[in-house]
Amino acid sequence: MRPRTVELGLLVLASIITVAAYGLTSLGRAASLPADIGPFLGIVVALLMLGHLLVRFFAPQADGLLLPIAALLNGFGYVMIARLNPDLADSQSAWTFIGLMAFGLTLMVLDDPRRLQPYRYSLALAGVIVLLLPLIPGLGVEINGARIWLHIGPFSIQPGEFAKILLAAFLAGYLVDKRELLMVSNRRLGPLHLPDFKHFGPLLLAWGVALLVMVAQRDLGSSLLFFTLFVVMVYLATSRVAYVLTGIMMFGLGATVAYQLFDHVQRRVEIWIDPFADSKNRGFQIVEAAFALADGGLTGTGLGRGTPGKIPYASTDMIFAAFGEELGLVGATAILIMFLFLITAGFRVATQAVSPFEQLLAGGLTALLGFQAFVIIGGVLRVLPLTGVTLPFVSYGGSSLISNYVILAILVRISQRANAMPRTEPVEVEMVPA
């Protein structure tokens, strides 16, 4: 089947599921269908058709799975946000529209991602500047202890969400250049063959950025994600485990020092180890999330029939626990599987990409989505210390939604170019006996 037909079918399915979930939530809460279910259906279908037409127009041969998975996650997230906080729901629907616009704009402007390659150092500079904007007095705002917000007029923006795309593009460009050098090892350190130390430049930069974010902005989650992005991309470019090990060692060192020096890091770790020790105050989020998940059990309380509003930050950081409560183990697992589908689809785009730059960019951005989902879900489930990052496409938040739709557009664009171009790689021919 042609990818657009698949996509259209899946998008219809995603809109049916989203609208059904919206209706069920209302039935669960008030035993009646929401008054606006008709207009809601219209808006969902309109938004998804908009996305479909954008792909059909700008990238007709691209992979047909990416947009429907993102749309379904986005739809689920919206239903939960609307259920938790109707005020946020209105802005989330506006952000979804703007996100799709950004998706279309990226597809339109970025007809060949390789055009970014020559600007790699400018991208890096831009990325770091954007990242540091919240530290400028008067411009940045501290919310919940993290200084990662910009207030411009009525909007608050999290520039870090965009910085990660810029830094991924920089790394892709840089590594395509330097991979040959990075792959040569001319030093030995114990059992490890290490390349020349001067080529550790990008890793050191990554380390610096991660530490800066952790210390100056107190944003542990983004710090972890930046570092993971850098290490993964270096590994994708070089296949060298030595970089990964060095990276982990450096991060471990940084984390240990940060733990010794900073109260907020220590607090996060203490809560992680035993949230019940201070269950009414510092451990409250995690404890309430665990209670919500326990209430959900295997099959959940049913949409609209639980009390996920009791979980602090239920529509942003903790949204996964809200799903675990109302949809149960079954529904929460379905969300995990949706993310695995998204990751697999993204990696397939990376393997099919026509240029090394695009391969790296697609691989890096997909890994970023995957690890971001892991870091926040892991935080909610106490697999990792809780750090405040959004669950891609699901959590409330404009910056996050827009930047993730931009990432999606880049993946769609790379996929389109791969499918549009005749295969240049030699195809293995099976020997068939005559």
Added chain:
Amino acid sequence: MINRPLRHVLALLMLCFLALFVQLNRIQYFQADSLRQHPDNTRTIQRDFARERGPISTADGEVVAFSAPVDGPLERRRSYPFGDLYAHTVGYLSFNLGAEGVERVYSDDLIGRSSAFQLSNISDMLSGQQPIGEVVLTMRNDLQQVAKEQLGERKGSVVALDPRTGEILAMWSYPSFDPNDLSGLVGTEVNANYQALLNEDGNPLRAKAYRDIFFPGSTFKVVTAAAALASNTVTLTEPTFPNASEYTAPLTTRPLRNFGGSTCGGNLLEILRVSCNTAFAELGAELLGPDRLSLTAQDFGFNLTPPLDLPGVVASRFPTDYGEQLQASSPEVPAGVFENTPLLAQTSIGQNDVSASPLQMALVAAAIANNGDLMVPHVVAEVKDRTGSVVTSVEPERWQRAISSSVALDLRDAMVNVVEAGTAGTAAVAGIEVGAKTGTAQLGTEPPKSHAWMIAFAGPPGRTPEIAIAVLVEGTDGASEQTGGRVAGPIVRAMIETYFQR
């Protein structure tokens, strides 16, 4: 070229997600029940808050908790007409704080959700009415009132139960609190009241009767006496302990004295009557030894959590580690000598590390009264539906076999003797056979302060006693062996009189 590392990263991510899946299973399936039961979890209570909820009443028909409709989203609130009288048993139902006591343990019965209702309430189901349960306590309002009046504004506790069934008849601790302060619907007020109670002197939120432990003093001597009778080397009349004013255990030079430096001795009947420290210390340290005493203490429920149907029941303590045996059994010291034999001399008379809840000491008296059978203590008798028919009833059940019947009968005689001719004369009631043991646990000498104790049982002469009682009056001024009798005795007597007036 990128495929191989991509596969690795994909594999890593899949491992990460597998970890999430495993943890999700742990939380939502394996730990789900314990998380739902967690004391900090107010979800179940809050979800059920708006549901119709049955009343709680006493065995003699007084309604001690009921739901009254109110305007507002929460629809109804819980009222406790007797104020602080049943707070430590019935507990409270609070939207902010969750639930305590019977309100917590029997919540599913009160809202008609327990399994018994699923089967029996077909009529409610047909009429579309939510079934609700009325929880009937084993407690008697007249006894509970007397316990409160008698203790007055002295810190302490009164526990009375039926030794034959384990039914708690009265359980009062002072200070207590008014659960109406916590069942309100204005969250800020409730939280302020709760904070105030937390900071109040004497910790009124804590049910001393079953959540706190105290030095039992000489009331523990009945356990030592039980171990002695069970050992088959001691009877009520043989052997005779020497008259002494002090006793020095092996391996120590610090003597242990009788109250007021008095001199006492004699057979078991006699030393229990006058509560002779020196004789009981010698009995425990030299005749019984660590194992016998520890085992008997545990058979009475020490070092175990009594299976009372209320949350947060505390285990009483009796030390069991007395170190290596240094000398084998000999004619002089039949029990042998252990590294910590001097400690054993102290624990044999309820001193040092022995601590007991008033509930535990009432259970000791109950086991002796009930021919050695220690029944499961409980505060709820039955659950009824809307029509008044019984849905579930709590049947009497044995918890432990504390001592043999013959040992129990001997001890009953010995304790009756303590009332008739010894330190517990204040507990005597005409026409009723009363057995008791006093206790005075000294807390300090400057000024002299001690816990005054009495444990007792009472019944028609020659029959199995019908009520067992423990009374603790904390930190009473003055310290003499008469204190338990003088201070706690009248409370015991009033409880017995009230019980048999009916």
